Amino acid sequence: MDANSVGTDVSADHVIAELLEMGFEFDKISEAIGVVGPCRADVVEFVLNGSGSVQRKPGGGSQRRSSDRSARLANPRGKFKQSSITYHIASTTGSKTESCGEEPSTSYSCLAANMNPALTAAICLKPKPEHQTLLDDSRGEFDWADKISAVLQKHFGFSCVKGFQKEALDAWFAHKDCLVLAATGSGKSLCFQIPALLTTKVVVVISPLISLMHDQCLKLAKHGISACFLGSGQPDNRVEGKAMAGMYKIIYVCPETVLRLMEPLKKLAEKPGIALFAIDEVHCVSKWGHDFRPDYRKLSVLRQNFCSSKLKFLEHDIPLMALTATATLPVREDILKSLKMSGHTVVVLTSFFRQNLRFNVKHSKTSASSYGKDFQELIGTYNASRNFRGKSQKILHEVEPESESSSYESLDDSASDDEDAISDKTKLAKSFVKENAEHELDQYPGVDDFDVSCGEFLESSRPESFAFPVQSAETSSSESLDQGPTIVYVPTRKGTVELANYLCKSGLKAAAYNAKMPRSHLRQVHEQFHSNALEVVVATIAFGMGIDKSNVRRIIHYGLPQSLEAYYQEAGRAGRDGKLSDCTLYCNFMRTPTLLPNKRSDEQTRAAYRMLRDCFHYALNTSTCRAKILVKYFGEEFGPDGCKMCDVCINGPPEMHDFKEEAVVFMNVLQAQAATEGMDYNSTDCYTSGRRNIGAVPDFRMAVSYIREKIPRFAMTDKIWWQGLARILEDVGYIQEAAEIPRVLIQHPELTRAGLNFLSSQPDEEGLYAYPDAATLLAISNPKSFSSSSEWGRGWADPEIRRQRLAGKTGRRKRKRGSRKQPAGFTTAKERLSAILSKSKRRK
Numbered sequence: 001m002d003a004n005s006v007g008t009d010v011s012a013d014h015v016i017a018e019l020l021e022m023g024f025e026f027d028k029i030s031e032a033i034g035v036v037g038p039c040r041a042d043v044v045e046f047v048l049n050g051s052g053s054v055q056r057k058p059g060g061g062s063q064r065r066s067s068d069r070s071a072r073l074a075n076p077r078g079k080f081k082q083s084s085i086t087y088h089i090a091s092t093t094g095s096k097t098e099s100c101g102e103e104p105s106t107s108y109s110c111l112a113a114n115m116n117p118a119l120t121a122a123i124c125l126k127p128k129p130e131h132q133t134l135l136d137d138s139r140g141e142f143d144w145a146d147k148i149s150a151v152l153q154k155h156f157g158f159s160c161v162k163g164f165q166k167e168a169l170d171a172w173f174a175h176k177d178c179l180v181l182a183a184t185g186s187g188k189s190l191c192f193q194i195p196a197l198l199t200t201k202v203v204v205v206i207s208p209l210i211s212l213m214h215d216q217c218l219k220l221a222k223h224g225i226s227a228c229f230l231g232s233g234q235p236d237n238r239v240e241g242k243a244m245a246g247m248y249k250i251i252y253v254c255p256e257t258v259l260r261l262m263e264p265l266k267k268l269a270e271k272p273g274i275a276l277f278a279i280d281e282v283h284c285v286s287k288w289g290h291d292f293r294p295d296y297r298k299l300s301v302l303r304q305n306f307c308s309s310k311l312k313f314l315e316h317d318i319p320l321m322a323l324t325a326t327a328t329l330p331v332r333e334d335i336l337k338s339l340k341m342s343g344h345t346v347v348v349l350t351s352f353f354r355q356n357l358r359f360n361v362k363h364s365k366t367s368a369s370s371y372g373k374d375f376q377e378l379i380g381t382y383n384a385s386r387n388f389r390g391k392s393q394k395i396l397h398e399v400e401p402e403s404e405s406s407s408y409e410s411l412d413d414s415a416s417d418d419e420d421a422i423s424d425k426t427k428l429a430k431s432f433v434k435e436n437a438e439h440e441l442d443q444y445p446g447v448d449d450f451d452v453s454c455g456e457f458l459e460s461s462r463p464e465s466f467a468f469p470v471q472s473a474e475t476s477s478s479e480s481l482d483q484g485p486t487i488v489y490v491p492t493r494k495g496t497v498e499l500a501n502y503l504c505k506s507g508l509k510a511a512a513y514n515a516k517m518p519r520s521h522l523r524q525v526h527e528q529f530h531s532n533a534l535e536v537v538v539a540t541i542a543f544g545m546g547i548d549k550s551n552v553r554r555i556i557h558y559g560l561p562q563s564l565e566a567y568y569q570e571a572g573r574a575g576r577d578g579k580l581s582d583c584t585l586y587c588n589f590m591r592t593p594t595l596l597p598n599k600r601s602d603e604q605t606r607a608a609y610r611m612l613r614d615c616f617h618y619a620l621n622t623s624t625c626r627a628k629i630l631v632k633y634f635g636e637e638f639g640p641d642g643c644k645m646c647d648v649c650i651n652g653p654p655e656m657h658d659f660k661e662e663a664v665v666f667m668n669v670l671q672a673q674a675a676t677e678g679m680d681y682n683s684t685d686c687y688t689s690g691r692r693n694i695g696a697v698p699d700f701r702m703a704v705s706y707i708r709e710k711i712p713r714f715a716m717t718d719k720i721w722w723q724g725l726a727r728i729l730e731d732v733g734y735i736q737e738a739a740e741i742p743r744v745l746i747q748h749p750e751l752t753r754a755g756l757n758f759l760s761s762q763p764d765e766e767g768l769y770a771y772p773d774a775a776t777l778l779a780i781s782n783p784k785s786f787s788s789s790s791e792w793g794r795g796w797a798d799p800e801i802r803r804q805r806l807a808g809k810t811g812r813r814k815r816k817r818g819s820r821k822q823p824a825g826f827t828t829a830k831e832r833l834s835a836i837l838s839k840s841k842r843r844k
């Protein structure tokens with residue numbers, strides 16, 4: 001074939017047609033074909049990079065440069081398909097993969113006359129004014145739903161979209177911005193993937209993690225859709241150049257990079273066009289959400305720049321589609337505002353309820369000493385399922401000599417044939433544990449969580465079929481779980497390594513995952529997890545967002561998450577195939593949860609404590625269906641029935657208890673305490689003059705110590721019990737936290753008007769009935785006698801409690817120096833309290 005005979009060469013016509021359609025100039029394409037032959041990949045390389053990247057082959061073919069950097073990045077271990085531009089274009093044209101120089105499978109003739117009708121349509125038709133121009137809109141008689149069915153069938157093997165997906169697609173079709181709020185695993189990705197298949201334009205997806213982009217690109221390639229991802233690390237000009245020339249149907253990009261690529265994106269918007277900007281995991285925009293990324297906030301530039309008023313070649317604004325599974329009402333408002341989404345944004349809202357997830361909460365110390373008790377069942381399940389032979393797993397991963405990734409493998413020396421090798425591994429493992437222990441917490445995993453910062457994924461020739469998840473309407477509490485992996489979330493990096501070690505020693509195929517581990521290891525864990533080589537991944541929050549593995553059967557949280565959003569997001573990794581799956585939270589009810597250290601404004605601290613408190617209350621709850629609490633948290637009413645699967649639905653609530661007597665004593669003490677501090681609840685400005693100095697309101701610990709010391713029948717009810725009562729009184733609105741920033745547990749309780757009314761009326765016959773929560777029940781079953789010194793010392797090890805107490809001390813000292821009038825004749829606060837309480841009793 002003569003590469004110069006462009007006009008008569010079928011392959012050359014085809015290449016020209018496609019590249020023209022993608023926005024390349026005719027002259028440049030012809031020139032490139034003249035040099036490198038009619039191979040799309042090489043023509044594009046030539047046009048983008050000049051003659052340096054490809055050398056002319058004798059006979060008009062071409063030869064790739066052997067060092068293909070991006071291919072190496074995407075394919076560091078030879079697992080992914082080698083980079084070739086020929087794989088990138090076929091999906092929308094109906095032609096499948098073809099190799100360089102070969103005849104395309106569909107018959108193309110010359111450029112103008114015999115081109116694929118779809119391409120002709122895409123090039124020749126003017127866009128309709130009010131709707132997106134679909135790829136195959138040439139006959140003007142297209143049926144919108146048919147088109148979607150066709151691409152779904154072709155690429156994913158099923159033929160209908162879910163209702164919410166259709167709503168989101170309708171919004172896109174009408175060029176409208178759209179906010180999609182739908183449960184984890186419901187299929188939000190399809191909402192932005194389908195537009196890429198319906199037009200000749202490109203979809204740009206903003207995503208927060210490389211691992212997430214990587215997984216999605218890999219899946220798309222398997223379904224015959226070319227995609228690439230661009231992280232924030234060292235850019236790969238080749239992949240980036242091709243992305244900005246429209247060579248991939250879908251471009252995944254992290255927010256930092258999208259901001260850097262504004263100008264190239266504008267060019268892309270002109271030719272071949274951008275169908276949609278999708279912002280996945282959009283809750284990251286909000287400071288009030290659980291996974292705030294500052295760069296997400298800057299994405300308002302998308303709405304500001306990619307509109308027809310700014311870019312004259314656009315007939316319509318390029319629609320924004322924002323998607324998340326975990327946005328509360330304030331977060332939703334913040335998203336719309338921060339991204340400056342259009343006033344006509346369509347909000348697509350579906351149920352957050354996951355009917356196949358079985359939620360449970362268990363009390364545990366959640367420390368290494370409780371592993372044996374808590375993981376016995378899990379270990380038994382896996383060992384039984386593969387006919388455990390009584391030996392521990394010796395080797396978890398293939399060891400890569402230069403990598404630390406396998407260094408936490410089983411430390412069971414006795415099971416080894418090679419003592420030296422194991423002892424080396426043991427040393428490595430120990431140093432690895434130590435190293436990871438130094439940096440305890442993963443808070444906000446960075447974007448670049450893999451050792452590749454960008455990569456391209458090429459559509460495979462035979463798209464994988466995409467099975468429908470089985471919707472298990474009949475899931476029941478007694479049903480046993482299918483086989484499948486487990487993810488255990490622990491709060492600390494050290495915890496990931498320790499627990500993974502423990503599980504490996506117990507015979508399981510387990511791996512640790514935290515942001516401090518080598519990125520090559522993290523990628524390896526992802527790969528092994530997705531290929532079912534691992535049974536358990538023990539991870540921090542670094543492993544979570546968007547992970548779409550269909551058969552995860554158990555999500556275990558070993559320690560309280562920072563928010564219900566984070567909890568629901570992580571729990572949402574389970575049962576994405578629709579089959580019954582367990583979500584178990586182990587929480588220490590006796591311990592006050594603390595916030596992970598982070599830079600926060602007062603407002604953010606307040607919000608963070610509120611989220612942590614809500615999460616703790618979820619764990620302590622004994623009376624409301626867990627699924628109901630979770631969906632209500634996201635603003636959804638659940639109806640009267642529970643899920644009938646969670647521990648609360650199964651066990652039923654505990655017996656109600658009349659807390660009236662204790663409530664009256666507690667509230668009287670609060671009133672008395674406040675009076676000693678010179679505060680008069682009856683004065684009219686008490687509730688109108690704003691928050692007072694914390695020192696001027698009662699102190700929870702003092703009140704409880706006082707009650708336990710002075711009233712013998714309450715001596716055995718410890719602080720945990722009274723905290724339970726305080727939660728009940730707060731719930732019914734009789735007390736409120738007086739501190740500027742309320743923490744997880746009430747610390748400075750003050751009476752509300754309703755509380756005062758209750759105290760002053762308290763008709764004898766009416767009780768104050770409530771369900772004791774899980775901590776209260778524990779306190780009842782484990783009474784503790786009072787000791788004033790131990791009361792004060794408890795919790796001192798917790799930095800947050802220490803800080804608060806020291807702040808409290810300072811406040812008291814300051815107050816002493818002030819001019820507050822003390823009631824005459826009393827020396828200590830306790831004496832004052834005692835006198836006032838006995839006065840109030842006498843009055844009764």
Ligand SMILES: Nc1ncnc2c1ncn2[C@@H]1O[C@H](COP(=O)(O)OP(=O)(O)OP(=O)(O)O)[C@@H](O)[C@H]1O
Pocket residue numbers: 158160161162165182183184185186187188189190324325467468469545546547548572573576
């Ligand atoms: N129309 C559909 N019909 C059947 N299954 C679908 C459909 N759309 C998507 N799915 C399935 O849903 C699974 C989860 O999809 P996806 O990853 O898009 O969920 P998501 O809503 O983005 O979840 P997350 O919030 O956790 O990221 C996919 O693997 C796919 O199997």
Ligand SMILES: [Mg+2]
Pocket residue numbers: 188189280546
């Ligand atoms: Mg998703």
